[in-house]
Amino acid sequence: MIRAGQVKRRATWNLGEFAELWDVPDDTEWDDKGRTMISYIYVSFDRIIRSIQFGYYENEALVLSETYGSSDDHYTNLSNEIVKLGKDEYVTGLSGEVGLCEGIRNLTFHTNLGKHGPIGKFEYNNYTSGSNVIDPEIRDRRGFGGFYGSYNSNGLSSLVSM
Numbered sequence: 001m002i003r004a005g006q007v008k009r010r011a012t013w014n015l016g017e018f019a020e021l022w023d024v025p026d027d028t029e030w031d032d033k034g035r036t037m038i039s040y041i042y043v044s045f046d047r048i049i050r051s052i053q054f055g056y057y058e059n060e061a062l063v064l065s066e067t068y069g070s071s072d073d074h075y076t077n078l079s080n081e082i083v084k085l086g087k088d089e090y091v092t093g094l095s096g097e098v099g100l101c102e103g104i105r106n107l108t109f110h111t112n113l114g115k116h117g118p119i120g121k122f123e124y125n126n127y128t129s130g131s132n133v134i135d136p137e138i139r140d141r142r143g144f145g146g147f148y149g150s151y152n153s154n155g156l157s158s159l160v161s162m
Contacts, residue, residue, distance in 0.1 A: 027150035027157050030068045035146045038091060041083040041109060042067075045120040048103040050075055050155040054147065069151040083109060083116040091144050094161050096120075103155045 032054060039062065040055030051069025055062050085091075093110030096118075108117030145162030 027152050029148070029150045030066065031148040032065055033146040033148050033162050035065070036090075036144050039085055041085075041116075043081050043083070043107065043119045044069070044078045045081075045106075045155075046075060046078055047121055048099060048105055048155050049107060049120050050078060051151070052156055052159065068149065069156045070153055081119045083119070085111065086113065089113045091161065094159065096159075103157050104159065107159065 035054070035056050035058075037057045038054055039057050042053040042055070043049060044051045049069070051067050051071070053067045054065040056065070057063075089111045091109060092112050094107065095110065096107040097105040099105050104120070106118040106120030108115050108119070147159060147161055149159040150157045
């Protein structure tokens, strides 16, 4: 399992009863497990990753997932990055930096042919928890089981690879 952010928790921080006072948004979970033929990864970000969307080849056609995260019209001045995986390229790892009081600050997708990223902001300060780099040693396309995670109105709050 490859993980960036927190799963099955309210937002990316634990504020207890203050969360209700500050109107911290609830997370919505999503699940693309089993969808493994990723050809594109679309990421929108400013100071944190706001949304992510995947493009899959299914039945020889490009099929887009839902957009997971906040809508692009909710925030201004978003940067967008598209990762295009080659025909023989597949995900082998995921790394990123998670903010203590925000969401995922950046992501790097590791593949059998190299890496893509970091995508997003890459800086270390008192509000980040540092990098979480994991290499699960996936060496065969069959070792990757797809992504799942969670998001809220602020953006992507977790991303997990199976």
